[in-house]
Amino acid sequence: MALKIGELARRAGLTVRALHHYDAIGLLSPSARSDGGSRQYSHEDVIRLHRIQALKHFGCSLSDIKAYLDDAGIEPAEIIHRQISVLDEQARRAQALRDGLQHLAEKITRGSETGMADWLNLLEMMTMYEKHLSSEDLDHLRAQQQASGSNLDARRAELIAETRRSMESGRLPEHQEAQVLAWRWVQHMKDTTGDNAQLASRLKAMQEREPRAREITGFTPAMHQWISLSVVNARANLFAKYLSPVELEDVRRRMIAHVDDWPQLFAEVRAQMEAGAGVADPAVQVLARRWQELFRDSYCGDDAALEGRIHLALQNEPGLSVGIGLDLPLILFIQKAILSLRERAQTSVNTGPRPSAQRVATLRAAHRLLDTPLILDDPLALRILGSSNEAAVRGNPGHYDDPLSRGLRLSLAVRSRYAEDTWSKAAQHGVRQYVILGAGLDTYAYRGPHQAGRIFEVDLPATQQWKRECLSAAGIGIPASLTYVPTDFEHGSLAGALSDAGFRVDQPAFFSWLGVSIYLEEAAILETLRFIASCAAGSAVVFDYVADPALLTPMERVGTELVRAKIAESGEPWKTFFDPAALAESLRALGFGKADNVSPEDLSDRYLAGRTDGFRMGSAMRLMHAVV
Secondary structure, three states: OOEEHHHHHHHHOOOHHHHHHHHHOOOOOOOEEOOOOOEEEOHHHHHHHHHHHHHHHOOOOHHHHHHHHHOOOOOHHHHHHHHHHHHHHHHHHHHHHHHHHHHHHHHHHOOOOOOHHHHHHHHHHHHHHHHHOOHHHHHHHHHHHHHHOOHHHHHHHHHHHHHHHHHHOOOOOOOHHHHHHHHHHHHHHHHHHOOOHHHHHHHHHHHHHOHHHHHHHOOOHHHHHHHHHHHHHHHHHHOHHHOOHHHHHHHHHHHHHOOOOHHHHHHHHHHHHHOOOOOOOHHHHHHHHHHHHHHHHHHHOOOHHHHHHHHHHHHHOHHHHOEOOEOHHHHHHHHHHHHHHHHOOOOOOOOOOOHHHHHHHHHHHHHHHHOOOOOOOOOOOOHHHOHHHHHHHHHOHHHHOOHHHHHHHHHHHHHHHHHHHHHHHHHHOOOOEEEEEOOOOOOHHHOOOOOOOEEEEEEOHHHHHHHHHHHHHHOOOOOOOEEEEEOOOOOOOHHHHHHHOOOOOOOOEEEEEOOOHHHOOHHHHHHHHHHHHOOOOOOEEEEEEEEOHHHOOHHHHHHHHHHHHHHHHOOOOOOOOEOHHHHHHHHHHHOOOEEEEEOHHHHHHHHOOOOOOOOOOOOOEEEEEEEO
């Protein structure tokens, strides 16, 4: 039986006007019309109307109801979940409104003057936040606000007032007071956003696009520019003691030109980190290239010497690593990605049984090609690599000139030079036995006549066999004064192996032990040192070790972790770290009469003074000189 529109409206409790609207929007149209043109609703139409009313009661909008009824593929569970989402959003909005009202109520309770203008400003700002920020952003801001109470609002108002007064007084961004205020702004934004660079960028965009936001807060574009320039000047001044005045002004100019480019890059790197991307993933590698390009544009261009001094400042000045969205995990992640990016072009034909030995030898060879003046003059450094590897290094030495490789090769050159110089002094005082522990591809014994009566090279049997093959291929002869001593520091007897090779424990000896201790357990290290301490009076050892990361600067920890992670990939993980003072005490307890930590400053003054690249020894890799 067909129903006319009036009868259907009466039975359904609706108005005729409502049914007309349903018809107009295609939600419920009559199945037929009378000869006179009046609407007539069938039994199926009535069923559809009942369903419309049920869904309305369920909270669905008319547009959603039409979609549900017209699409037979929509599952009931999907309808329920959509309505739950709608209710969640309504609840979020209600909570946001409640938080705003609570904030306003607190202001009134504290005695602040609050009139209709304050009320309307609050509502306007809430509306603008919802327009420009996601619900996740708003939840994040509320959480930061709740964690700080009303402190964030009060600090922001205070900072805006101080900035206005500074600008009105004619204070320039170059002034120290302006830079102190700028650092306070950086910390405030880190607290407000939870150190979220992407959120900070969206808040900045809202301020730029909403004139009313600027009017309500009193924060103008001129203020933002003044603060940005003050931050740049504050950072630039941290470079002052590392750069010439001309270089400093060039760096300042570059930093100003790119001050707004870094936050977005920080945000994109963070997004990849949080998504679980690997450093070798294509998207991350794209970011690594952008980071390298932006770094050059922002600081040094193609000036390699200037780049070295910039990295030295970054390592030693913690303030240069302070920024919204910039922290040590992010720096470590992107630096690992950059390292992965560069290593695609670094290949070695023969890495030998110990990758670390090949790595050290390659960097020693690169030192001969890249660095002037030479710290370690090793004429055999390239030849011992073998013709293919030598050609690869000569063909593109720039592959070994990134900041990390540069720091490593210069540090390796310094440690070898110090050990050889210290040995030469011992030889001048009558020591005639020179023991090179973990010799790898060290070339000292093959470079010409020496003061030593005997040189002993101690290493794993497989490593020594590989070295003999490298020497033979390069046409480098084995001197009569040299004896190979095959042993394993962790499982063999160093004393027994040396004794079998003709070492005289009753005569003083000098031991050079470089690039080994970090790969051993502490017990094995101390056992080797205990043997050296038992040798004749006048014996001595120079060895290197890695300082406890807790004692390093933040950027030194990043550099150390980069090297550690990369080496671990080749199957040679670092196992032991030492506190320098505690290590010296342990050596004296073993029987050494003198145990001196050689300071990085002393090494830098002795071997690196006057270098145009400004390189200085860091505090991570340390040298110990102990004498029996």
